[in-house]
Amino acid sequence: MRICVCVKRVPAPGARINVTDDGLAVDTAHLGFTTSPHEECAVESAVQLVEAHGGTATVLTLGPAEAEEQLRYAASVGMTDGVLLSIAETEWDPQRTARAIAAAIRAIEARDGAFDLVLFGNESADGCNYQVGVRVAHALGRPMVNGAKGLEVRDGVAHVQREVDGGRETYELPLPAAVGIREGINLPRYPTMKGRLASKKAAVQVVAAEGDEGAQRLTRLRRPEERSSTTVMLGQGPEAAPAVVDLLQELGVLR
């Protein structure tokens, strides 16, 4: 089985997200970088499928040169190799991103053979555009279901489960197919020492990304207004319990 997983490098902010003075980007001066938890789970799904069925799992990102860090991390938890579609900016608009990823996957498939599965996150952590995966799948002519909380492959069919109000829906997508993964589908493993060493040697192909610009333009990033609150201190340690229960009574939750 051949699998491709698409991940996006994003900053890992702590208590709040700061914006640069020009308002056009997140201030990443003191931040580490990561990928969306949904994408970590997509990587874990791919690694588990390859463990069960054999084959290879390629991790692909469109981003700046530094995004190689996220590809190496994915390799350290079991991905076979990586592809970096490099851009000069930190991100492209979603239409352009999808065009470049679809073109790159077509080129890889023409050379090495088709991917049985292309996996995405349900949404990117920072952009939350809910569309890059769907656009890529459509360009490649593959069925796509987003929001997957279950994924098994049997007899050339991807069995996908998705949570809805009151239960789960099931889908049966004929391979080759594309699936958007949600956190909770599995518990991503941590890299082992052996994995970390292997990831340094994993093949990472760097290609300049190509795609026409889309029609959506960011003009300014800003933080939502924070609800300013003064914290009422109810006390220290277990001695605060009566004050807490008084509060619960006042709020009407102690029936």
Added chain:
Amino acid sequence: MSVLVLVEHDRGVLADATLEAMAAARAMASTLGAPVEALCISAQADGLGGVLAAHGAARVHHARHAILTDYGPEAWGEVRAQAVRARAPAAVVACGTGRGNEVLAQAAARLDLPMVAICGSVDPSRHGVTAVAVTRTRWGGSLLEDATASAPTMLLTVAHHAYDAAAPVAPGAGAAAELTVTLDASLARSVVRGRTERAAGVTLSTAPVVVGGGRGVGSADGFAPLQELAELLGGVVGCSRAVTNNGWRNHADQVGQTGTRIAPDVYFACGISGAIQHWVGAMASKNILAINTDKEANIVTKAGYAVIGDLHKVVPAISAEIRRRRGQ
């Protein structure tokens, strides 16, 4: 030229989110001087015309086809795309739910048009093409993005809960119309094949009280006192991602950007630091009580109430006090 709403329904049961999309569409339509129209996909939605008229639809289009036996992202997206080609609306609006985003993305891919997702406000204008200035949410709501876009038909989803779902004073005529669609049989490949029902009960998103635990709880067993407090108050246990990542609790309990959004009367945040991705899932709680050893923790400064101390001592003491007052 109209503003066309995607009617989200589950086998004929209208999703409340559709009424939020109707409200957003009415606001856009009044700026553009255009009527609001709605598109119902599948014969299962035949009964929805009345409520859509009450919410301002001048016309309700129905697309029926043999393969539309249930929800299917590709089939629904293709119907949407054909509706855009047939009707040339100024804009198409859906609510930014899992299905709403997915169907509109499918349509956008088929039409090669931009799709602006999760908008909190939309300000349209039209000069041959529709241009919008929007504020959309990034990072699950922790950051706002002002953006612009223009397209012959603007595809938009609006943030869930950003628009009031109440019916307007003036209903629409709700004239029923048939939208003829041609669907390739292959689109049935991604239609829902089956379902499993979950047992009904209090869920994290609807619980009146949530007792949340973070890394400070220290272990899976450490959640027992939190569970006990939750049960005493008719609530449920929640947790942070540090907890799910350690395998202490199931992801179904995770509160936050990639977990569940909660809105209880009281949220107890025990041993949770209050990272922005956690906060964004908890901030709709009516009252937040932080229990933390660190009085500088972000959650303590943001919460309405706090107890400084070891959660392993504070939480059992609260349960004991509740039982004492109940005479147990």
